[in-house]
Every structure is written in C-alpha cells, then in structure tokens.
Amino acid sequence: MQKITKEMLIDKATELLNNGTVSLVLGWKKGEYDYDVTPGVFESVEELKKDFVFGDFSAANLSKYLVKKTEKLEGKILVFLKPCDTYSFNQLLTEHRFDREKVYAVGVQCDGMVDIEKVKKIAGDGILSVDCNGEDIVVKTLYNDDMTIAKADVLAERCANCKSKKHVAYDELLGESGEVIDSNRFDEVEKLEKMTADERFAFWQNELSKCIRCNACRDACPACTCEKCVFNNPNSGVENKSPANSFEEKLFHIIRAYHVAGRCTDCGECSRVCPQNIPLHLLNRKFIKDINEFYGEYQAGAEVGSRAPLVDYTLNDLEPGEVFDRGDENA
C-alpha cells in the first residue's frame, strides 16, 4: 500500500485550483505544534504551500464545514475526506445540509490517526515533533532522548475500533479505498451493560462530572448542524453552564446523544475534541447498538437518502417495556 503524503494532497489541490475546478480548498492546517492540526480553508496555492498539512494528526472530520462554506459559495470547494468522514458527508447530504454540486470530494486513504494524549502518556511532556514511518512513530521531546513507539499503541480510539476503511462518497480517490470492517467497537458498551445499575451510575457520574460544558462535542459533530440549538436557548434551562448537580450532568449528555441517535455515523469527533476526555462515543454507540438490535442493522451515512430509524417505524416494533425483559434474558 502506497503512503499518502501531504505533497500528494497539495499537488492535487494545486491542480484543481489552477484548472479552475474549485475556488476553495478545505483541508488541514498546521497549528502551533505538529500535532496541533486544525481544519483550514485555503484560497491560493501560496496558502497551501505555507500551511497545508496531512498526516497522523489530520483527524478532524471536515465534512461539517461544508455546510457553512458552501452557503454563499459560487463555484466549487475541494474537500479531503477520510473513509469515516465520507459517512458524515453522506449523512449531511441526506439531511440536505449542503449542495452536492458545489463540492469536489477527494477521498484519501487512511492508515489511522494518532491520539496525542496517548503519546504524551508514554513520552511525557515537551513534545517537539512526532514523525511517522510506517508502523512506528518517532517522538522528539525537550527533556528525553528520541523515542520510538509502535503506532498501534497510540492510535486514536476511533481508529483502533475503525468500522470502515471504505469511502462511501467521492469524486476522486487518492490511494486505496478499503472494506467495511467488523470491529470491536461495541465491546466497551457491552462491558457497561453487564454491570449493575449502581455501577453504571457511578461510572457515568465519575465521567460526566468532569464536563465543563464547553460545547466542543456539539460544535464538532457533523450531525449537529441545527441553526438554532436548544443548548443556546436561555429558556431551555440547559444553556451553557457548568453542571451543578447530578441532574445537569446527565441532562446535557442525554439530550446531545439522543438528538443524534440514528443519525450519528460514529465518526468519533465528539470524543476526540472533548478536553476532558469523556468517552462520549459510548453514549452514541449505545444508541447505535440498541437501534441495530431493535430495528435491524443500520449505519448512518452508508448511503444517501436512507431513513433514520427514529423517524421510521414498523407495525410490530418492540415495546419499550420489552427492551428490559430482553436485557434480563441476556444477563
């Protein structure tokens, strides 16, 4: 498998800008540090040369930015999408959030992204650079000697449990597109399900009480694109503020996860951006797992135009009470 480099992406973008196919490029931009990569919009080849990056930290899912960026756009915008990002892309199209005609999508092969928090845990503070060569990453730090770490040990959670290497939407591909993977992504959810209600409550109280209500999880989520959000409404009682008690801790998280239930593609952005490292993906995956079990396998974004399970029904659906009877049988 060939390695996809930043130069290849820059060349592609340059070509499309120069031949007039697109007028804007949505990609990844270098932040203060190498590992500090943020989404960025580029208007010219000079800007691309200066700031464009692609590598092990290009984790950000760019699809959501298309909503705002295509609003007033004349012409087309180029966007780079990793396999999991293409699911969000399709989901946004399903919800009519942007005009497909205005987008030129380039699918990029993905070898998994690195979680800098995991690197920090192993290599310590003062990281100067992180370089990847295939299976290993080399970390240079201020205080210690260079360190070589297996990439598999520092893979982002969502990549360690990657559900698909297949691009479900693109105009053009860079590198190869893989297959849908039978991952272990529900293992953690199952572990929690096996606990007693008391243990689960303790687990979540511990996790959710860390939340500072920065709303980053909502802001990064490609399924959260409402113009008006209940969390911005001062009359909702759930407007931005640090949770004061057990109720408020839960409220925000239940509502956030519930709102994307059936539409969440399990892209993992919410957990990635959480500064408090709260495992939000477990809430989303619980919904995904339940929906799969109650109403049949469903992957949001696998195709454009599919009907989300919670806005659909059949005449013989499971009764809410049966959900638990079923659970007891499993226990």
Added chain:
Amino acid sequence: MQMKEYKPLIVAFCCNWCSYAGADLAGNNRLNYPAEVKIIRVPCSCRVNPMFILRAFQRGADGVIICGCHPGDCHYTSGNYFTRRRMAALFSMLDFLGIEKERTRVEWVSAAEGAKFAATMNDFVEKVVSLGENKRLEDLRCKR
C-alpha cells in the same frame, strides 16, 4: 422527630384521545388510583419530547409514565408508533446511565379502559415507591 411519610410524585403524560378519557372513566367508575399521579394532557403520545421527561425528573418527579392509544388506534394514525421507538431508545439509554428502569414506562390505555388505567397506575406507583426518592436525576434546587 417523626419522619415525614414518603409520598412519591408521579407524572403521567396522557394522550387526549384515549388515556386521558380512560382516567376520566376510572374516576367515574370510582376506581382508586393514587392521588400522587399528576396527569398532564398531551394531544398525542408522540407530543412528549424527551426533554419533558427529563424536566419532570428535574422538578422532582420520582417516576414518569406515558400513556397513549393502542398501536393502530392513534388519532393521528402513526404518532404512537414513533413514541414507541423513541421511548424504547430513551429508556434504554436512561438505564444505561444507571437510572432505575422502573421509573419510566409506556402503556397503551384506551378511553374504554378505565380499569386498566387504574391498575396500571397502582402498579407503577407501587414500583416507584419501592425504589424510594429519585436521587439519580435530582436537582436539589427544585426539590419540594
């Protein structure tokens, strides 16, 4: 000092076209059900936004029950089918967070089922009383 007797607060969202009338019928027939059940009339069971349920818990409810028309009998044809899916997912999630599953319920009660209404409420209240006060979703500032 004597402990105040524990009285649960139960919120029942009742569909206007069925269970609300079912509650009336229970009353007309002098069937007993606990006075702690506070009924909120909704135009259809699917009018119940998940936020309503969480809000009820915030304001001190110990249990929340939704009553609607039997599947197939919804006044708006399909409202209760959506309720069924939504609440199955929501209640499962509440359980996942460790909130006792006995505190939430969905029941289909028609306008002719006064007896079922009373029986359902008696049973539900009994279960909630055995759990005691709602501590897991409490908001102390809103406590009675």
